Amino acid sequence: xxxxxxxxxxxxxxxxxxxxxxxxxxxxxxxxxxxxxxxxxxxxxxxxxxxxxxxxxxxxxxxxxxxxxxxxxxxxxxxxxxxxxxxxxxxxxxxxxxxxxxxxxxxxxxxxxxxxxxxxxxxxxxxxxxxxxxxxxxxxxxxxxxxxxxxxxxxxxxxxxxxxxxxxxxxxxxxxxxxxxxxxxxxxxxxxxxxxxxxxxxxxxxxxxxxxxxxxxxxxxxxxxxxxxxxxxxxxxxxxxxxxxxxxxxxxxxxxxxxxxxxxxxxxxxxxxxxxxxxxxxxxxxxxxxxxxxxxxxxxxxxxxxxxxxxxxxxxxxxxxxxxxxxxxxxxxxxxxxxxxxxxxxxxxxxxxxxxxxxxxxxxxxxxxxxxxxxxxxxxxxxxxxxxxxxxxxxxxxxxxxxxxxxxxxxxxxxxxxxxxxxx
Amino acid sequence: xxxxxxxxxxxxxxxxxxxxxxxxxxxxxxxxxxxxxxxxxxxxxxxxxxxxxxxxxxxxxxxxxxxxxxxxxxxxxxxxxxxxxxxxxxxxxxxxxxxxxxxxxxxxxxxxxxxxxxxxxxxxxxxxxxxxxxxxxxxxxxxxxxxxxxxxxxxxxxxxxxxxxxxxxxxxxxxxxxxxxxxxxxxxxxxxxxxxxxxxxxxxxxxxxxxxxxxxxxxxxxxxxxxxxxxxxxxxxxxxxxxxxxxxxxxxxxxxxxxxxxxxxxxxxxxxxxxxxxxxxxxxxxxxxxxxxxxxxxxxxxxxxxxxxxxxxxxxxxxxxxxxxxxxxxxxxxxxxxxxxxxxxxxxxxxxxxxxxxxxxxxxxxxxxxxxxxxxxxxxxxxxxxxxxxxxxxxxxxxxxxxxxxxxxxxxxxxxxxxxxxxx
Numbered sequence: 001x002x003x004x005x006x007x008x009x010x011x012x013x014x015x016x017x018x019x020x021x022x023x024x025x026x027x028x029x030x031x032x033x034x035x036x037x038x039x040x041x042x043x044x045x046x047x048x049x050x051x052x053x054x055x056x057x058x059x060x061x062x063x064x065x066x067x068x069x070x071x072x073x074x075x076x077x078x079x080x081x082x083x084x085x086x087x088x089x090x091x092x093x094x095x096x097x098x099x100x101x102x103x104x105x106x107x108x109x110x111x112x113x114x115x116x117x118x119x120x121x122x123x124x125x126x127x128x129x130x131x132x133x134x135x136x137x138x139x140x141x142x143x144x145x146x147x148x149x150x151x152x153x154x155x156x157x158x159x160x161x162x163x164x165x166x167x168x169x170x171x172x173x174x175x176x177x178x179x180x181x182x183x184x185x186x187x188x189x190x191x192x193x194x195x196x197x198x199x200x201x202x203x204x205x206x207x208x209x210x211x212x213x214x215x216x217x218x219x220x221x222x223x224x225x226x227x228x229x230x231x232x233x234x235x236x237x238x239x240x241x242x243x244x245x246x247x248x249x250x251x252x253x254x255x256x257x258x259x260x261x262x263x264x265x266x267x268x269x270x271x272x273x274x275x276x277x278x279x280x281x282x283x284x285x286x287x288x289x290x291x292x293x294x295x296x297x298x299x300x301x302x303x304x305x306x307x308x309x310x311x312x313x314x315x316x317x318x319x320x321x322x323x324x325x326x327x328x329x330x331x332x333x334x335x336x337x338x339x340x341x342x343x344x345x346x347x348x349x350x351x352x353x354x355x356x357x358x359x360x361x362x363x364x365x366x367x368x369x370x371x372x373x374x375x376x377x378x379x380x381x382x383x384x385x386x387x388x389x390x391x392x393x394x395x396x397x398x399x400x401x402x403x404x405x406x407x408x409x410x411x412x413x414x415x416x417x418x419x420x421x422x423x424x
Numbered sequence: 425x426x427x428x429x430x431x432x433x434x435x436x437x438x439x440x441x442x443x444x445x446x447x448x449x450x451x452x453x454x455x456x457x458x459x460x461x462x463x464x465x466x467x468x469x470x471x472x473x474x475x476x477x478x479x480x481x482x483x484x485x486x487x488x489x490x491x492x493x494x495x496x497x498x499x500x501x502x503x504x505x506x507x508x509x510x511x512x513x514x515x516x517x518x519x520x521x522x523x524x525x526x527x528x529x530x531x532x533x534x535x536x537x538x539x540x541x542x543x544x545x546x547x548x549x550x551x552x553x554x555x556x557x558x559x560x561x562x563x564x565x566x567x568x569x570x571x572x573x574x575x576x577x578x579x580x581x582x583x584x585x586x587x588x589x590x591x592x593x594x595x596x597x598x599x600x601x602x603x604x605x606x607x608x609x610x611x612x613x614x615x616x617x618x619x620x621x622x623x624x625x626x627x628x629x630x631x632x633x634x635x636x637x638x639x640x641x642x643x644x645x646x647x648x649x650x651x652x653x654x655x656x657x658x659x660x661x662x663x664x665x666x667x668x669x670x671x672x673x674x675x676x677x678x679x680x681x682x683x684x685x686x687x688x689x690x691x692x693x694x695x696x697x698x699x700x701x702x703x704x705x706x707x708x709x710x711x712x713x714x715x716x717x718x719x720x721x722x723x724x725x726x727x728x729x730x731x732x733x734x735x736x737x738x739x740x741x742x743x744x745x746x747x748x749x750x751x752x753x754x755x756x757x758x759x760x761x762x763x764x765x766x767x768x769x770x771x772x773x774x775x776x777x778x779x780x781x782x783x784x785x786x787x788x789x790x791x792x793x794x795x796x797x798x799x800x801x802x803x804x805x806x807x808x809x810x811x812x813x814x815x816x817x818x819x820x821x822x823x824x825x826x827x828x829x830x831x832x833x834x835x836x837x838x839x840x841x842x843x844x845x846x847x848x
Contacts, residue, residue, distance in 0.1 A: 013460045015451025016645040016652070019443060022465065027439025036437045037472070039465040041446065048461070221440040228440065282734070288720025289713030292734040296712025297822055299788055307740030309733060310706070310716040316731030319773065320744065349743065364723055396585065398721055 001179055003029065003036045004060040006052050008067040008077055009158065010043040020160060021066045028167060032175065033185030033234070034062075044074040053084060053153075057146035062179065067158035069134040071113040077155060078119070078137070085141060085153075087121035095126050095135045102133050127170045132162040138174060152178060183235040186242045190229045190249060191259040193410050197222040200229065200253070207248050216241045224399055225406030226265070258413055265409050266294040272416045273304035273354075280412070281350035282308035283321055283342040285333065286360035286376065290405045306352040311342065321345030332371070334359050336388045339377035347381045354415065355381045358408050360393070362400045374400065378408045380415050387411070425603055427453065427460045428484040430476050432491040432501055433582065434467040444584060445490045452591060455685075456599065457609030457658075458486075468498040477508060477577075481570035486603065491582035493558040495537040501579060502543070502561070509565060509577075511545035519550050519559045526557050551594045556586040562598060576602060610662040614653045614673060615683040617834050621646040624653065624677070631672050640665045648823055649830030650689070682837055689833050690718040696840045697728035697778075704836070705774035706732035707745055707766040709757065710784035710800065714829045730776040735766065745769030756795070758783050760812045763801035767812075771805045778839065779805045782832050784817070786824050798824065802832045804839050811835070 005025055011017045019041060026036045037060070042048035049068065056063045068077025082089050096118035103110045117134045120126055127136030134157040141151040154171055156163045192200060197220050205218075212218060214237075219230035229249065233241035250257060259268050273280055282292050282305075292308035295301050311317040314333055318325050323341045331337040342357035360376030367373035374394035380387050389411055393403045429449055435441045443465060450460045461484070466472035473492065480487045492501025506513050520542035527534045541558045544550055551560035558581040565575040578595055580587045616624060621644050629642075636642060638661075643654035653673065657665040674681060683692050697704055706716050706729075716732035719725050735741040738757055742749050747765045755761040766781035784800030791797035798818035804811050813835055817827045 011645065012446070013450050013463065014454045014643070015447045015449070016643070016654075018447045022436070023439045023442045025439070026437050030438045035467075037467070038476075039437060041463040043459075043461070052462075219438070219440075221435055223441075230440075284713075284716075286720075287717075288725070288729075289708075289716030289732055289734065290720075292708075292713030292736075293711075293717045293825075296710075296714075296734075296736065296786075297825070299821060301712070302736055305712075305734075305736045307734050307736045307744065308713055309744070310713065310720075310729075310731050312716075312720065312726055312729045312731045316774065320731065320733070350740070362720075397723060399585075401717075401721070 002060045003062045004056040005036050005039040006065045007041045012041050013043050031187050033181045049080050057151050062152050064154045066156050069157045082121035089119040092118050092120045098128050099133045129162050136166050184238045186233050186238040188231045188242050189261050190257050192256045193226040194256045197227050211245050225403045267298045270298040270301050278353035279306045281306045281346045281352035281355045283346035283357040284310050286362045287358045287401050287405045290401050306350045336377050339379040339388050340386050343379035343381035356408050356412050362397050376404050380411050426484045427486045428480040429460050429463040430489045431465045436465050437467050455611050457605050473504050481575050486576050488578045490580050493581045506545035513543040516542050516544045522552050523557045553586050560590050607659040608662045610657050610666045612655045612666050613685050614681050616680045617650040618680045621651050635669050649827045691722045694722040694725050702777035703730045705730045705770045705776035705779045707770035707781040708734050710786045711782045711825050711829045714825050730774045760801050763803040763812050764810050767803035767805035780832050780836050786821050800828050804835050
């Protein structure tokens with residue numbers, strides 16, 4: 001199946017807005033077993049949209065457009081596609097009712113301009129918008145009108161909080177019916193951390209060879225501090241291939257896999273702590289609050305996160321963590337000893353079950369020969385022991401912070417797993 | 425001038441990676457006075473790249489490609505374009521030297537596979553890669569080969585930290601020489617916060633009308649918690665039009681403008697504090713460290729940020745900030761009184777000149793009728809006074825945190841400005 005995605009919007013081509021629709025829709029389709037062949041962005045002008053849609057009509061089975069369904073003068077997609085397909089617009093009373101109710105429920109008058117959104121091309125399927133006033137549209141062309149086969153056009157509104165639920169709840173069921181996969185499709189992603197992409201590949205590629213020969217596809221996606229490993233298989237036995245691959249990889253790198261599919265490391269940690277009914281305190285220097293920020297993005301973090309100390313200055317380290325000024329003076333703020341004292345201090349102040357501490361040199365300045373920019377010490381303290389990890393993260397400042405927070409969270413996750421092992 | 429941007433990479437069409445290149449490059453070009461007409465993403469396969477480049481050659485003056493210049497088997501852009509243009513590849517000794525030195529400086533052997541990156545199409549201008557091994561390339565076609573005019577092809581490596589400096593330092597000067605603007609072009613962005621897009625427009629559109637009639641273009645870009653206001657003018661008098669518009673808007677909303685062009689609120693604050701040689705302490709509850717994280721993204725933050733306390737639990741508020749347990753019990757963790765006590769406590773603990781405190785209900789749960797999810801209290805304390813702001817930020821959890829941290833930073837910025845006024 002040939003799929004084209006057309007994003008409309010001058011703000012995209014002026015670089016004012018990041019195109020998150022493209023990634024999100026491509027990802028949804030990939031997980032359903034469909035790959036987008038081409039993604040195009042054009043501005044809001046008539047000729048640009050017309051040219052892009054016309055080209056796609058000659059090639060694609062499925063065309064998805066985003067944006068241009070609103071009520072203002074730069075919302076032209078609906079009118080242009082209606083004209084291109086030779087389908088006159090007619091007022092859809094259900095869509096109009098929806099607009100009227102939308103404003104009524106907010107106790108606001110219906111602006112005259114929004115009524116234009118209820119005009120839909122003849123023969124279009126109307127997708128009611130649960131979070132806005134512009135309905136989505138699905139139109140099918142006749143075979144031979146633009147290419148030998150039919151085209152299916154799906155037109156989605158631009159705002160993400162309108163587009164996403166509409167796609168998931170209303171478009172996916174239609175796609176599953178109109179474009180049933182010819183064979184079974186199974187997709188599974190293992191989220192790994194602590195191994196580079198090429199090292200991971202080296203470890204698993206041999207043991208998986210009999211499965212890749214049998215049709216298993218492997219995909220790697222390296223992001224800062226982690227690698228997604230994606231298994232895809234099609235046809236009879238697809239589920240077994242993917243399950244077999246997962247079993248083998250879990251056997252080879254059991255500790256590097258922190259989750260599956262859309263799991264995030266911070267959410268995995270909040271869940272592990274919640275299950276154990278344990279608490280965490282943080283002492284961050286070079287990550288500057290990023291670890292706390294990531295953990296508090298997870299709903300329910302308040303049950304496990306006692307709090308955090310961003311001890312950016314030496315004085316804060318001494319005052320808040322009760323660190324001996326001598327340790328700082330003797331070993332320096334970026335040292336194994338300081339990381340250890342920070343973690344132990346945070347645990348004592350908080351009484352939490354676990355404390356995590358980070359100190360390092362984010363740069364761009366502040367390095368020395370013995371401790372160059374990028375040097376980091378990460379410590380994890382429990383009532384029983386304190387472990388310290390030294391890393392060297394030579395990146396720009398923001399990447400440095402992200403990689404370091406990832407390593408710290410991973411050190412904690414490993415500790416939480418070790419914890420689970422019965423004493424031997 | 426017709427510009428097309430072609431992003432290559434299967435990971436983009438599988439939705440594994442967000443296309444940040446498209447926004448970044450479009451933005452850079454827009455600020456130089458050039459608008460991208462079309463952006464296309466295709467996968468790494470030969471036919472897809474070939475088709476996209478071939479189409480663009482028939483239409484575009486300037487074609488920019490990203491990705492596919494690396495050493496592995498899915499890096500095909502260089503070879504395909506060389507073949508398409510009929511330019512045989514030859515080994516470029518300067519590029520090869522660069523690769524050898526790149527590995528030597530990292531004390532690693534040169535992998536044989538990376539040498540392929542030194543093969544460049546005949547007649548190409550080679551752009552040395554300051555942050556990697558794949559050189560960028562600029563190639564000009566002869567008029568009539570693909571269209572009446574010439575084409576200029578710019579091929580950039582995929583990793584952002586290689587692409588961005590290469591574009592800024594090496595491509596921009598070439599573009600300025602090869603594609604001089606026919607008329608003057610002036611672009612200026614005012615960064616505003618504290619006003620919605622439509623409210624801002626309402627205030628300024630009338631007073632600017634005589635300038636828009638004379639050719640000034642206005643652009644608004646609303647992002648979470650802020651609005652960028654962009655002025656563009658062309659031709660004779662462009663600089664005067666833009667300067668006049670800026671003067672008028674600064675007169676109308678003087679306190680809402682926190683910076684220009686690429687300024688970020690957190691960097692403005694670090695600079696204001698540094699200029700005054702003043703320090704800041706933070707006490708964050710519902711923002712969970714995000715304010716500290718944003719400030720510590722700014723190089724030089726360590727000179728002004730004493731530290732931060734992420735007092736997520738009530739116990740942490742009492743222990744770290746010395747808050748009276750009675751205040752918490754009587755007014756609740758989310759209250760004007762608690763915000764005030766947090767800010768004053770953070771200032772006392774730290775001895776910093778300013779303290780900023782935030783407490784609120786991020787959701788999804790935890791709200792009540794009197795204090796629904798989204799309720800926030802923000803306090804700023806100085807030795808002289810404490811001010812508390814109540815906001816209602818009804819968003820998803822992550823947006824809530826971002827909007828709240830923005831409001832808190834803005835409250836601080838206003839305080840730093842007031843500070844500057846001589847006592848009257």
